[in-house]
Amino acid sequence: METNMIVTRGFKNIIQNGKTTGFQIKMMVPSTKFIFLSTIGIIRLKVDGEDFPAEIIQFKVGRKLYSYDKLEEATEVNLDITNPLSLIVNNNGGLTVGAHDIELKIILGGNRDYSNQVITDDQMTSATKRITLVQ
Amino acid sequence: MNRKHFINNMAGIASASLFTTSAFSNSVLTESEDEFGHSSILQSAPKITRGVSFYSYRFAFQARQMTLEEMIEEATDIGAGIEILPEWVIRDFPNVPESWVDYWWSLMEKYNATPVTYDFTSINYLRPGHLRTDEELVAELKAEIKLANRLGIKHMRATNVLNVLEECVPYAEENDVWMGIELHTPYDFESDRHKEVLESVMKMDSEHYGMLPDFKIFQSRPMPIQRNQQVQKGTVTNDIALYIEQAWSEKMEQKEVEEKVKSMKPKPGDLQYITQIYGIIPNNPRLLIPYMSKIKHAHAKFYDMTPDFQELSQPSEDIINAFKEGGFKGCLSSEFEGQGFYNDVLQLDECEQVRRHHVMLKRLIG
Numbered sequence: 001m002e003t004n005m006i007v008t009r010g011f012k013n014i015i016q017n018g019k020t021t022g023f024q025i026k027m028m029v030p031s032t033k034f035i036f037l038s039t040i041g042i043i044r045l046k047v048d049g050e051d052f053p054a055e056i057i058q059f060k061v062g063r064k065l066y067s068y069d070k071l072e073e074a075t076e077v078n079l080d081i082t083n084p085l086s087l088i089v090n091n092n093g094g095l096t097v098g099a100h101d102i103e104l105k106i107i108l109g110g111n112r113d114y115s116n117q118v119i120t121d122d123q124m125t126s127a128t129k130r131i132t133l134v135q
Numbered sequence: 136m137n138r139k140h141f142i143n144n145m146a147g148i149a150s151a152s153l154f155t156t157s158a159f160s161n162s163v164l165t166e167s168e169d170e171f172g173h174s175s176i177l178q179s180a181p182k183i184t185r186g187v188s189f190y191s192y193r194f195a196f197q198a199r200q201m202t203l204e205e206m207i208e209e210a211t212d213i214g215a216g217i218e219i220l221p222e223w224v225i226r227d228f229p230n231v232p233e234s235w236v237d238y239w240w241s242l243m244e245k246y247n248a249t250p251v252t253y254d255f256t257s258i259n260y261l262r263p264g265h266l267r268t269d270e271e272l273v274a275e276l277k278a279e280i281k282l283a284n285r286l287g288i289k290h291m292r293a294t295n296v297l298n299v300l301e302e303c304v305p306y307a308e309e310n311d312v313w314m315g316i317e318l319h320t321p322y323d324f325e326s327d328r329h330k331e332v333l334e335s336v337m338k339m340d341s342e343h344y345g346m347l348p349d350f351k352i353f354q355s356r357p358m359p360i361q362r363n364q365q366v367q368k369g370t371v372t373n374d375i376a377l378y379i380e381q382a383w384s385e386k387m388e389q390k391e392v393e394e395k396v397k398s399m400k401p402k403p404g405d406l407q408y409i410t411q412i413y414g415i416i417p418n419n420p421r422l423l424i425p426y427m428s429k430i431k432h433a434h435a436k437f438y439d440m441t442p443d444f445q446e447l448s449q450p451s452e453d454i455i456n457a458f459k460e461g462g463f464k465g466c467l468s469s470e471f472e473g474q475g476f477y478n479d480v481l482q483l484d485e486c487e488q489v490r491r492h493h494v495m496l497k498r499l500i501g
Contacts, residue, residue: 002198003480032193034258035222041263072262078228081197109260116264 005030005127006102007084013094013135020094023047023133024060026084027104030125034110035081037061037074041114042124045087046103052089060086095133103128183458183500185493186216186251186468188434189224192485194474196223207248209486213493216251218292218468221282229278236285243287251466252290252432253283253312272299277306284310290432290466292317292347297335300344307343313431315347322352324418336429345429348420349470350449351436355417357383358448360439360476362408367478370404379405379412389413420450420457427461438473440491444498455499467496 002008010026025045029035037059045052054068061077065088079085105124107114114123187210195201201209203224210217222228225235243250257275259267267275272295280303283291291307293300293314300314307314316332323329336345357380365371375396382392389409396405423430437446445451455467469492477483 028197032197032220032223033256036258036261038262039258039260072265075261076229078222078226080226081193081223082199109258109263111259113260113264113266
């Protein structure tokens with residue numbers, strides 16, 4: 001049973017037109033209250049110590065993709081607490097087959113505004129997990 | 136099945152069940168006399184009913200072990216009315232198609248269920264950097280009052296700034312939806328906030344505007360489950376935690392307790408435990424008796440029901456007696472929030488916790 005913010009299932013490389021263009025990680029939004037896509041304020045992703053900035057991540061809800069700069073417009077996109085949110089990370093070649101250490105930090109808006117503040121790691125909801133990529 | 140057909144069916148069922156013992160027997164003719172010789176006749180007046188907020192099943196729902204239909208079935212199996220969090224159970228919320236409303240009514244008919252309360256949640260920063268205006272909040276609340284009306288729900292848990300709520304009172308009256316300002320921990324009956332809430336409710340003087348207490352505001356004892364979880368995790372020392380709880384119950388000054396604990400070779404969690412325990416504010420439920428006519432729904436929040444059907448952190452009997460004495464005629468809705476205190480989530484059984492709570496409620500409501 002999944003209890004971590006980082007979800008094991010769905011971890012895979014993304015292949016488009018025969019080319020590996022990136023990888024997908026799924027996450028459970030760490031709130032049952034602020035569950036609209038626009039409330040995602042800051043997100044920081046590391047895989048095996050390497051930073052993947054939010055600007056190269058697309059957020060997949062259902063069948064629709066949203067870029068990070070468009071999140072604030074998604075005020076009526078319900079994240080559905082029963083389905084994890086897919087992070088599609090642009091990364092030519094994807095990740096190698098095997099175990100990877102994932103570190104994810106996130107701040108949700110909602111009742112506080114973080115837009116013009118310097119955010120330290122301890123202010124963020126964070127999770128780490130080692131998960132295996134098969135293909 | 137549409138709403139009109141369902142309402143006609145429910146009217147027939149209510150007439151036929153005048154003297155049933157279900158949770159929704161709401162026409163009762165009884166006479167009782169208490170120890171002071173006061174008699175009361177409840178004539179065609181609703182009894183206190185039991186409900187369950189689907190927040191209580193949130194781990195099962197999120198893990199897809201229970202669907203909306205299954206939560207409705209479980210609620211009706213234990214004789215409870217239904218309280219929903221719409222953004223969870225309605226996939227396309229806030230854009231709710233008529234087909235979903237029809238689906239809702241089909242479930243109400245299938246299980247002979249009673250929808251009781253709609254949990255309204257407002258988000259101040261729906262977009263980072265943009266504090267929502269009062270106009271936006273009013274529009275949002277009105278839209279959800281209308282949605283509650285479409286779903287046949289007459290009570291709403293409201294959380295919002297008071298002037299926004301006050302502006303929506305006429306619309307709530309038009310749509311026959313009662314809005315209750317949730318009194319939620321941390322909450323102090325001595326605080327300015329409580330004075331403001333009372334002033335707002337009394338000033339508006341509406342049958343559709345009042346207060347919705349969450350029972351955690353009446354917490355009067357530490358929670359053993361909270362202590363045990365931290366002890367098992369190794370962050371808190373059991374003997375030190377018990378000392379802190381004893382000191383709190385004896386009303387020792389917090390600073391004095393901190394100094395004493397520092398001499399006991401504490402873990403960092405032991406000092407944090409002092410803050411947790413001294414943060415408990417045991418509000419007296421009897422202080423709500425004069426305002427009970429303004430309370431039509433309450434969140435019977437609980438954290439851990441023992442196998443012999445007790446909640447050890449609250450004076451449950453005193454709370455419900457205060458509600459009864461005040462003439463409460465509404466729904467006490469179980470709201471289980473102990474999930475976070477389980478180190479091993481596989482040991483968690485939300486349905487069993489709610490069922491134990493309802494056995495206690497049945498006993499105390501009478």
